[in-house]
Amino acid sequence: MPFARVVAFEGVSADRVAESKNRVENDALPDGVSVTEILMLHDAAGERSLVIQFFDSEEDYRCGEAVFDAMTPAETPGRRASVDKYEVALRRRA
Numbered sequence: 001m002p003f004a005r006v007v008a009f010e011g012v013s014a015d016r017v018a019e020s021k022n023r024v025e026n027d028a029l030p031d032g033v034s035v036t037e038i039l040m041l042h043d044a045a046g047e048r049s050l051v052i053q054f055f056d057s058e059e060d061y062r063c064g065e066a067v068f069d070a071m072t073p074a075e076t077p078g079r080r081a082s083v084d085k086y087e088v089a090l091r092r093r094a
Contacts (some may be wrong), residue, residue: 002036002088003006003061005053005068011050017042020077032067034060040077049077054088061085 017040024038039052053068055061065085073079 001058002087002091003058005055005061005082006067006086007051007053008081008083009049009051009067009076010047010081012042012047012078014042014044016077017049029084030067033064033070035064047078048081051077 003068018054020040024040029035034055035053036056037054039054041050041052054066069083
């Protein structure tokens with residue numbers, strides 16, 4: 001079953017979103033990270049962001065989590081407010 005890592009960030013400016021987008025689109029994923037998809041939502045007025053990382057398995061999740069948890073604030077969109085793990089129960093794309 002797939003898993004999602006949902007990370008809430010605070011203090012996320014439009015510039016930080018642009019930097020994150022550029023890094024994700026142009027750089028290779030860090031070693032040990034096997035995400036199938038990354039989704040970033042941004043509330044510009046509230047300077048908040050949600051990042052959802054999808055993994056095919058719990059093992060992939062654990063490996064990716066270790067890498068993402070070790071990232072410094074300079075490598076993330078803002079200050080981590082929370083990190084949650086979910087099983088993906090339903091997913092549909094149009």
